Amino acid sequence: MQSEIIVTDSLTKFYGKIKGIEDISVEIPSGNVAFLGPNGAGKTTLIRTLLGIIHPTKGTARVLGYDIRKEINQVRDRIGYVPEFDTSFIPDMTAMKFVAFCARMNGLSVSESKQRASDSLYYVGLDEERYRKLGTFSLGMKQKVKLATALVHDPEIIICDEPTNGLDPTGRVQMLSLIRSLQKNEGKDIILSSHLLRDVEQIADYTLVFSKGEIRAQGNIKELTAEKRSSISIKVRSNQEKFLQRLNDKGIESWIDGIYIESQISHDVEKEIFKIANETNADIRYLGNRSRTLEDVFINLFSKEDLIE
Amino acid sequence: MKKAQSDAYVRKFSFRAFEGVRKGRVYRLWATSWQWWTHQWERSRAIKVLLGFIIFILVITNLFLLSFKDFMLYEPGTRIPLINPTTGEPMTTNNLLEQNLLELVRGLVTFQTSFSSQTPGGGEMGMSIGGLSIFILILIALVGSGLIADDVSNLTTEIYYSKLERHEYILGKFGAFFLFGNLVIVLPMVLEFFLLVAGLGEISLIQAFPVLIQTIIITEIIVLTFASIVLGFSALTSRRLYAGLAAFMFLFVLNMIIPSLAFSGQGEVGFQILFDVLTLLLLTSFIITGTTEVIYYPHGETSEISYIIDLANGSGIESWMVIGALAMYILLGFAIVVYQVYRRHAR
Ligand SMILES: Nc1ncnc2c1ncn2[C@@H]1O[C@H](COP(=O)(O)OP(=O)(O)OP(=O)(O)O)[C@@H](O)[C@H]1O
């Protein structure tokens, strides 16, 4: 069963005249959710609005049933937030102190916050470095500290904004497996904001695709990438033009798509294709449905211009 | 293979659900203030050294006072009490406590000019061991300048605002400065009161009590003013160095320049004095101790030249102007902080 953790109602945020997000009304299910979109699409703006860091120009939202306009502090205690900014926090403070401090800001007692800070840093793999000053941490370590600050008060939802930014391949794998384990083993709801398809594909079951401050598509990744094609893909080795020409002559609408020829599906089309291939001496190497990746979905949703950045 | 590695990396057994009850907003406010202040304390050795200086000066003052107590109370070589020039009554130990403690308190906000008053506790017996003001100014710049500026440069505001309300953030910052001020400015003076009471002996506590209250009120006003000014500067920039220098210059340089301008005229004291925060604080301290006639010696107390600032004669600088100007400064600093936190940080 999927229940909604966040429901927004025509949520809009303008930075002066610059649009951050406009008129977003979505229901975000629990589980592993991804915000996917190119730079400047409004992902961070939506997250910061949900946390009350910025106030919406219009509209409102409910997080776990709490209204962000009236009960923002209830919301804040239930969300763990990994910001996207590259911050050294308080450079001359130890990781332990800083994470414990974050816990106290969310209402944990002094002893509880120390205990949990230690646990959280252990969880993200920084147990040995926890008494080191944050200013000496590498980018990857800082990302983990951010995750520790997001975990320390035991929130129900963890929002990670570009958590793999600037990480090397190992760091990326570690970070993603940490996030996945939070969902799988601790039952946290995860929101991952990213412009990286491979991150989203690894983590999320459900995705919202952002573009220019609006949501272009949303749904289960499985459904989004499922076959819904009206054409069949053919790959031939020789006489490609002649083959294509003949297909169209015979009334099978066909076109070239990369190294494939795509043909409109109709009754008995496959039989016909083989017949034409025989006639034109085209050597068929592949015939069938290519499976769609999230990337196909993504690229279909955006014009070239969108993707240039 | 990769999977096994990453699973070993995640040590799931260390994660525990939180089962307690979250504490309320007041606790959080206290926790942030305390953390912000102790961090300033821990990060800087200079703060501890300066505090050491302050304590040293207080100790010297005590030693001086206790050693020469008799010289200040009696005619040389006799037990005949000296006459308090302002009251015409014999000097008492209470007079000694009052004038010396208040002088120390005033020393927090003055170094250049020499003021004295004509009410009980004034007189010529005050000794000048040098104000603490220079140390205090450096201290407040060190402690306060980074309180907001560092959050902006380190982007920690993003984390704070995801957990705290804006007004909680502001109160927390002022709270941090107040913890500092109360521990480093107010508390030493209160302790000094009790040390003097214990050391001087023959003190009527009931008579001395108002001095304690005055000391607390004056020092708290000093802390409030400094908090507003230094946090105002800290909110204007993302560099703690600029904020600290600006706050220091603003207090120090104005105090170097303005009094000499204000006192350059013949007899009349110029209104420029209202722009000098340290002098305003000094005059306020006189107002709080019930003095409205303050004598200013531009060239030191031994010189012939002196001005009288009458704060209650209906002309020139008046008490309400002093209090009003000081309040304006406090409000201005506070307004800058509020504006920056609600407007500029709200991006
Ligand atoms: N503080 C701000 N002031 C003015 N405009 C802003 C501010 N923050 C974001 N914007 C604008 O709002 C739009 C959405 O930005 P946002 O940061 O939400 O995008 P994003 O999807 O998170 O992008 P990225 O992948 O780069 O993090 C952009 O056009 C951006 O320029």
Ligand SMILES: [Mg+2]
């Ligand atoms: Mg972003």
